[in-house]
Amino acid sequence: MIRTRFAPSPTGYLHIGGVRTALFNWxxxxxxxxxxxxxxxxxxxxxxxxxxxxxxxxxxRWLGLDWDxxxxxxxxxxxxxxxxxxxxxxxxxxxxxxxxxxxxDFARPEELxxxxxxxxxxxxxxxxDRAWMATDAESAARxxxxxxxxxxxxxxxxxxxxxxxxxxxxxxxxxxxxEQDHVIQRADGSCLYHLASVVDDHDLEITHxxxxxxxxxxxxxxxxxxESLGYQRPVYAHLPYVAExxxxxxLSKRKLAKYLKNKDFADLLAxxxxxxxxxxxxxxxxxxxxxxxDFYREIGxxxxxxxxxxxxxxxxxxxxxxxxxxxxxxxxxxxxxxxRSPASFDPQxxxxxxxDTFAAQSIDARxxxxxxxxxxxxxxxxxxxxxxxxxxTVVAAVGDRLKLAGDIVDYGYLFTDAxxxxxxxxxxxxxxxxxxxxxxxKLAVSLGSLDKFDAATIEAAxxxxxxxxxxxxxxxxxxxxxxxxxxxxxxxxxxxxxVIGQKRTVDRIRxxxxxxxxx
RNA sequence: GGCCCCUUCGUCUAGCGGUUAGGACAUCGCCCUUUCACGGCGGUAACACGGGUUCAAGUCCCGUAGGGGUCACCA
Numbered sequence: 001m002i003r004t005r006f007a008p009s010p011t012g013y014l015h016i017g018g019v020r021t022a023l024f025n026w027x028x029x030x031x032x033x034x035x036x037x038x039x040x041x042x043x044x045x046x047x048x049x050x051x052x053x054x055x056x057x058x059x060x061r062w063l064g065l066d067w068d069x070x071x072x073x074x075x076x077x078x079x080x081x082x083x084x085x086x087x088x089x090x091x092x093x094x095x096x097x098x099x100x101x102x103x104x105d106f107a108r109p110e111e112l113x114x115x116x117x118x119x120x121x122x123x124x125x126x127x128x129d130r131a132w133m134a135t136d137a138e139s140a141a142r143x144x145x146x147x148x149x150x151x152x153x154x155x156x157x158x159x160x161x162x163x164x165x166x167x168x169x170x171x172x173x174x175x176x177x178x179e180q181d182h183v184i185q186r187a188d189g190s191c192l193y194h195l196a197s198v199v200d201d202h203d204l205e206i207t208h209x210x211x212x213x214x215x216x217x218x219x220x221x222x223x224x225x226x227e228s229l230g231y232q233r234p235v236y237a238h239l240p241y242v243a244e245x246x247x248x249x250x251l252s253k254r255k256l257a258k259y260l261k262n263k264d265f266a267d268l269l270a271x272x273x274x275x276x277x278x279x280x281x282x283x284x285x286x287x288x289x290x291x292x293x294d295f296y297r298e299i300g301x302x303x304x305x306x307x308x309x310x311x312x313x314x315x316x317x318x319x320x321x322x323x324x325x326x327x328x329x330x331x332x333x334x335x336x337x338x339x340r341s342p343a344s345f346d347p348q349x350x351x352x353x354x355x356d357t358f359a360a361q362s363i364d365a366r367x368x369x370x371x372x373x374x375x376x377x378x379x380x381x382x383x384x385x386x387x388x389x390x391x392x393t394v395v396a397a398v399g400d401r402l403k404l405a406g407d408i409v410d411y412g413y414l415f416t417d418a419x420x421x422x423x424x425x426x427x428x429x430x431x432x433x434x435x436x437x438x439x440x441x442k443l444a445v446s447l448g449s450l451d452k453f454d455a456a457t458i459e460a461a462x463x464x465x466x467x468x469x470x471x472x473x474x475x476x477x478x479x480x481x482x483x484x485x486x487x488x489x490x491x492x493x494x495x496x497x498x499v500i501g502q503k504r505t506v507d508r509i510r511x512x513x514x515x516x517x518x519x
Numbered sequence: 520g521g522c523c524c525c526u527u528c529g530u531c532u533a534g535c536g537g538u539u540a541g542g543a544c545a546u547c548g549c550c551c552u553u554u555c556a557c558g559g560c561g562g563u564a565a566c567a568c569g570g571g572u573u574c575a576a577g578u579c580c581c582g583u584a585g586g587g588g589u590c591a592c593c594a
Contacts, residue, residue: 124521125520
């Protein structure tokens with residue numbers, strides 16, 4: 001039975017790299033009929049935890065990564081917040097103290113820091129001489145009399161090696177001598193991460209610890225703790241981190257300014273901002289960031305596309321196959337095929353996967369996804385069925401030009417008459433092209449007299465108009481498109497006009513012609 | 520600086536001793552076309568370097584270089 005976990009600290013946001021770690025854990029649990037557990041690592045939290053975990057849980061729900069045990073769903077190992085498990089942590093510390101694997105220490109932080117700095121300056125690694133270690137109750141009392149506060153430190157081995165068997169890295173060996181006597185409990189009795197993490201993993205019966213590689217250096221001390229406590233080792237797998245776009249450093253939420261220098265990343269954010277502003281979304285500067293999953297939800301990405309893209313970041317089945325449904329991911333995923341090197345986050349590939357994923361969905365599914373955006377952008381009235389029918393027609397006609405739900409905001413011209421003209425194109429194709437201008441003006445009259453206004457009828461009418469005028473379609477169609485939509489590109493012209501409607505088409509052509517003459 | 524990890528096209532990757540080093544995204548060209556997108560066809564583009572081992576090395580070993588992670592009374 002496999003039990004995996006993802007243990008975020010309550011930061012208020014879900015990092016895209018964290019999602020990948022969670023996905024791999026989730027996949028592992030799901031394929032083996034095991035459990036995926038969510039635990040909140042909030043031992044150091046001073047903020048409102050509920051407020052800070054809610055965005056994370058929302059992210060998981062949106063992505064469809066369900067958890068078998070954890071916040072809100074509960075489970076047999078409650079509680080699932082580290083801060084509420086301090087009794088267990090303290091008991092473990094007492095046990096370590098009793099067995100001699102830990103000791104009470106009275107060094108002041110600044111004293112140790114000074115030693116560390118000296119050691120580093122000398123080019124060696126710091127080894128605490130345990131000068132303030134309390135060997136008995138007497139020495140402890142003496143240190144306390146000096147006004148020192150006692151913490152509990154690990155009494156790490158100083159010879160031999162720690163051998164870690166890692167499912168993605170193989171065997172990793174580390175000399176114990178290089179390890180520090182880490183503090184596991186503060187003077188006020190509260191416990192630190194490594195101790196808490198090991199105890200909780202044990203209590204929650206976690207069998208596989210799958211986490212990002214920045215935890216690899218932490219592993220020896222955690223192994224020391226768990227073996228001292230008599231626990232069985234879990235299986236370890238350290239995943240490479242997700243690297244920044246076009247770089248090799250770890251992707252970080254805080255380096256947004258730097259990533260903006262990457263064109264693809266900047267374009268992605270710009271696209272998001274465009275959608276957000278058109279929809280009147282208030283974007284939280286803290287989370288409206290492509291490093292954070294909220295960003296993708298906000299602008300209409302498809303959860304499955306995020307998952308599929310992340311799956312491919314550091315893992316491959318055979319180097320050929322790239323599209324996976326969730327059941328297929330569950331079926332095929334193995335830690336053995338996870339890469340060892342960091343994979344850089346590529347906004348273009350993400351967008352490509354998103355586009356493919358969205359296009360593969362049914363019209364109904366796409367309409368459903370688009371409604372909130374169209375509604376907020378004021379281009380459709382959710383309460384009116386004819387408005388929704390129209391939206392459906394548009395979504396069908398737009399086809400794969402819609403890469404993500406939020407892209408619908410670019411088709412506002414179909415619904416609102418306040419066109420935003422592409423001035424350069426308007427100047428060239430209408431103002432600067434007198435024959436075309438006269439022709440579309442004349443065409444407006446014929447279009448206005450049609451009995452029906454569907455795409456086929458419009459096309460026939462325009463074709464015969466061209467024949468009668470002895471011009472080619474391409475001589476007028478650009479002017480026609482700009483006059484009626486304001487922009488130079490879109491889906492089929494005749495379908496576009498059909499959606500816009502007869503009266504509005506005629507009015508828009510006249511308005512554009514007038515506008516060009518006036519300017 | 521110590522310790523640890525990593526290194527195949529620009530990016531994600533396939534490759535587990537013998538390949539014209541494959542695929543995808545991106546990019547470039549052509550075709551399709553009323554625009555854009557899609558689609559089709561084709562092109563450019565990679566084994567970090569140096570030593571070994573071997574008949575044979577992207578694949579194994581050892582170095583070097585480069586990149587990265589981590590060194591808290593954070594998680």
